[in-house]
Amino acid sequence: MDPAASKKVFDDEVAEMRAQARFTKVWPIVSADYPDLVVEFPHPSGARRRFRFRCDDWDDQAPSVRSVDAEGNELANEPVGPLFMGLNSGYGLCAPGTREYHDHHKENPWANQGLSLAEIVVRAASHYRKSSG
Amino acid sequence: MAAKPKLDPDKPGKPKPGPDKPDKRITLTVSTLSGDHTDKFPPKQQLKVVVEKAINEIRLEGPGPWILEHEGTELSQDRTIEDAGLEDGDVLTLNPQDGGGGSGR
Numbered sequence A: 001m002d003p004a005a006s007k008k009v010f011d012d013e014v015a016e017m018r019a020q021a022r023f024t025k026v027w028p029i030v031s032a033d034y035p036d037l038v039v040e041f042p043h044p045s046g047a048r049r050r051f052r053f054r055c056d057d058w059d060d061q062a063p064s065v066r067s068v069d070a071e072g073n074e075l076a077n078e079p080v081g082p083l084f085m086g087l088n089s090g091y092g093l094c095a096p097g098t099r100e101y102h103d104h105h106k107e108n109p110w111a112n113q114g115l116s117l118a119e120i121v122v123r124a125a126s127h128y129r130k131s132s133g
Numbered sequence B: 001m002a003a004k005p006k007l008d009p010d011k012p013g014k015p016k017p018g019p020d021k022p023d024k025r026i027t028l029t030v031s032t033l034s035g036d037h038t039d040k041f042p043p044k045q046q047l048k049v050v051v052e053k054a055i056n057e058i059r060l061e062g063p064g065p066w067i068l069e070h071e072g073t074e075l076s077q078d079r080t081i082e083d084a085g086l087e088d089g090d091v092l093t094l095n096p097q098d099g100g101g102g103s104g105r
Helices: A003-018 A022-026 A099-104 A117-129 B047-058
Strands: A029-033 A036-042 A048-054 A064-068 A084-087 A090-093 B026-032 B035-041 B066-070 B091-096
Touching: A003 A022, A003 A029, A003 A117, A022 B026, A022 B091, A036 A117, A048 A117, A064 A090, A064 A099, A084 A099, A090 A099, A117 B091, B026 B047, B035 B047, B047 B066, B047 B091
Parallel strands: B026 B091
Antiparallel strands: A029 A036, A036 A048, A048 A064, A084 A090, B026 B035, B066 B091
16 A cells, blocks of 8 residues: 555544543553554453554554563564464464464465454454453 | 421432432442443442443443452452542543453463
8 A cells, every 4th residue: 555545544543543532541642653552451450561553554564562671562472362373473462462373374365354453453452351451 | 496408319219419419429430331420329339330320321241240449459349439438530441351361382
């Protein structure tokens, strides 16, 4: 997809997300500078963790979802949890809607998903809740 | 003879909260991908009622089950607001249970 068109779709979806209470008070959007959306999730343990959704070529391609620190550096092999694992393209969340999943599971392509960016963030938050934190 | 308390138009038959009877209802926001719903509830209200009201007001579609969370913790909808430790102004998220993934390889 043309980068300008991709950025437009990204910015429009982020604007819709910002209008929802969950993305201001529960899962705050830390930054949204195309192509990266960074959201902070709470965990039942009380921990909080940031995830970066790299959305280059959105929405022709699923976002790459990685855990990052406060400076934006990727945290290798984190978090530990049922669906966080090593995949073809590196450590990631093995769930439909992530680039890592669709790179690994060619039989279930991204083109068939029809997920919004907000829906992918919600799924990632749900899987993080079930991780070790 | 004591004066009769004014009736609350929002709660027929119940006295309207006044200076000597503060409104102890708790304001909660249920946030979904289809929108938010903010309302006041008595502390002893079960969370399933909060969820049902949000589903009806936002007109959520889908069979569910709906997962209610606060600060990353799933809440049993059989609990009451006060039992769940919720406070005035809290935001809850409501999402359909997703299907998971897993490589299986």
